[in-house]
Amino acid sequence: MTVLPDDGLSLAADFPAATRAQWQRLAAGVLSRSGKDVPADEAEAVLSTALEDGLRARPLYTAADGAPDPGFPGFAPFVRSARATGTTDGGWDVRQRHTTADAGAILTDLENGATSLWLAAGPGGIPLDALDGALRDVYLDLAPVVLDAGAETSAAAQELLALYDRRGVAPEAVRGNLGADPLGTEARTGAAYDGDGFASTVALARLAATYPELRALTVDALPYHEAGGSAAQELGASLATGVAYLRALTDGGLDVERALGQLEFRYAATADQFLTIAKLRAARRLWARVAEACGAPAAGAQLQHAVTSPVMMTARDPWVNMLRTTVATLAAGVGGAASVTVLPFDHALGLPDAFARRIARNTSTILVEESHLARVVDPAGGSWYVESLTDELARAAWDFFQETERAGGQARALRSGWTGERLAEVWAARSARLATRREPVTGVSEFPHLAEKPVVREPAPAAPGGGLPRVRRDEAFEALRARSDAHLAATGARPRVFLAALGPAAAHTARLSFAANLFQAGGVEPVTEGSFADSGAAEACLCSSDAVYAERAEAEAAALRAAGAGHVALAGRPGAYAGVDSYVFAGCDAVAVLSATLDRMGVS
Known part of the structure; x- marks a missing residue:
């Protein structure tokens, strides 16, 4: 046994080892002082946080919280990384998305940090006959191109490959992905691929095989994430x-190894950093299991493209999106994504401007060049929490994958509505959390800024639709704010509510x-100064402590009604106060309360 030298840093060596039971007793004591008397062995359950997919984040993880051996980086099951070493030579591939044939913006991205291009082509993107012009200044042997052309994938692929040929790019220098994803296209548009099934996709794979570094197929899980699906559903759908x-x-006719080598997987990276890290690690483990079942375990290293979540992006206070995408990009890098796309902070508003594109590029650059995040393989590995979460999420995703297979596979599950129904159930539950602000959206449901000048962008091309819905976390509150904006434009003022402060500060x-x-x-603009009569408000809300309410609430409500208040609310838990019409409190359905408020005020 190796004996380490005494370096004077004994830390806790002189203290007796702590036990889980001791921690539980101390935690129960803290809960007791906060008014929750629970047995010591239940303290962890009380302090746990419920996540989607039946998962729970516990307050304490130790070496006793076992998870399967994640193996070594670059080796099956590839949990720790698809690569065996760190990426000191440049970090992850910075892949920026473009939906218009703006050759100047494309070149600017490549000259200032982007290392590959993700081009939306065909419907909702760059016209196929404009690809040449859009890429006119690009050295195609240096910058990989990934296509996203939906139903026009075959035509777009032929156009791109013809462009490589015209420019004399050697086959071994062609890199990227042709983007064939018929099931992803069906999820987006609702249009089933034609009667020849995957024949055109197989033909593209055969064609791509003549280019050693080119892949033909993308397994895009974003349609399921953008429809409100959970992390396990996103993973399970991608597996199916x-x-x-x-x-x-x-x-x-392709052998298993060649077939595996034609796939690239696309996942969403959210501001829930630990869940994103665990999702990417779990995805590699699950795909390695599929490869093993197919008899090619060594070929099961999943190539991953992470995209900062469109669902988390907000139209109001879009500057906060910079923080969201930074956390999401950090999580994608720590999670081991090979390529990362940072959506510009104004993504929800339309086409990004040059500043937004620059911030998006620099987000990856700072994390790679200044934070040196890419120099360590799987930096979260070994964390008892991350390892446990990875294992639990992998199991939940495998269950959803198996359910999808029992439903007839991904194509039948989509066409029967089974997939959509399952995603809708999860989104309905999450919408309830958003409405009650138990899942806050900074700048929207929490700390909104009504006086902020709107950020206006040129509209982006309409994305193909007709299939699974696209949702955003801010959509319910955005609808309310839009009603207020229309009222402001029509009348010159926002709807107002008078906040009646009772008692001392x-x-x-x-x-x-x-x-x-x-x-x-x-x-709804709150007015806190002066009297109700001078406020210009139609409604009022009493604000104070329960003790003051007991003495003054009913009298103050009567006075407000006499002054012309058509509705009197009270900030606090529901009680039996005469003259009080409604109550607002932490955990109330804020969307329902605010919608009813605007309705009463005649704000359409």
Whole structure:
């Protein structure tokens, strides 16, 4: 046994080892002082946080929280990384998305940090006959190109490959992905691929095989994420799609290793950094299991492209999106994504401007060049929490994958509506959390800024639709704010509510701030100074402590009604106060409350 030298850093060596039981007793004591008396062995459950997919984040993880051996980086099951070494030679591939034939913007991206291009082509993107012009200044032997052309994938691929040929790019220098994803296109548009099944996709795979570094197929999980699906559903749907493609490719004559080498997987990276890290690690483990079942375990290293989540992007206070995408990009890098696309902060508003594109590029650059994030393989590996979360998420995703297979596979699950129904169930539950602000959206449902000048962008090309819906976390509150904006444009003023502060500041400050925050989330301007008669408001809300309410609430409500208030609310838990019409409190359905408020005020 190796004996380490005494370096004087004994740390806790002189203290007795702590036990889980001791921690539980201490945690139960803290809970008791907060008014929750629970047995010590239940303290962890009380302090746990429920996640989607039946998962829970516990307050304490130790070496006893076992997970399967993740193996070594670059070796099956590839949990720790698809690569065996760090990427000190440049970090992950910075892949920026373009939907218009703006050759100047494309070149600017490549000259200032981007290392590959993700081009939306065909419907909702760059016209196929404009690809040459869009790429006129690009050295195609240096910058990989990834296509996203939906139903026009075959034509777009032929156009791109012809462009490589015209420019004399050697086959071994062609890199990227032709973007064939018929099931992803069906999920987006609802249009089933034609009667020849995957024949055109198999043909593209055969064609791509003549280019050693080019892949033909993308397994895009974003349609399921953007429809409101959970992390496990996103992973499970990607597995079912990938397996369907493997079947088609091997039936078309490709061997398993070549078929596996034609796939690239695209996942969403969210501001929930640990869930994103675990998702990418779990995805590699699951795909390695598929490859093992197919008899090619060594070829099961999943190539991953992470995209900062469109669902988390907000139209209001879009500057906060810079913070969201930074956290998401960090998580994608730590999680081991080979390529990362940072959506510009104004993504929800339309086409990004030059500043937004620059910030998007620099997000990766700072994390790679200044934070040196890419120099360490799987930096989260060994964390008891991350390893446990990876294992639990992998199991939940495998369950969803198996359910999809029992439903007839990804194609039948989509066409029967089964997939859409499952995603909708998850989104409905999440929408309830968003509406009650238990899942806050900074700048929208929390800390909104009504006086902020709107950010205006040129509209982006309409994305193909007709299939699974596209949702955003801010959509319910965005609808309320849009009603307020229309009222402001029509009348010159926003709807107002008078906040009646009762008692000393110590009694009313907390609930006054809460009520102001809540009403502004719906575009209702709070008035806290002067009298109700001078406020220009149609409604009022009482704000104070329970003790003050007991003494003054009913009298103050009567006075407000006499002054012309058509509706009197109270900031606090529901009680039996005469003259009070409604209550606003932490955990109330803010969307329902605000919608009803705007309805009463005649804000359409």
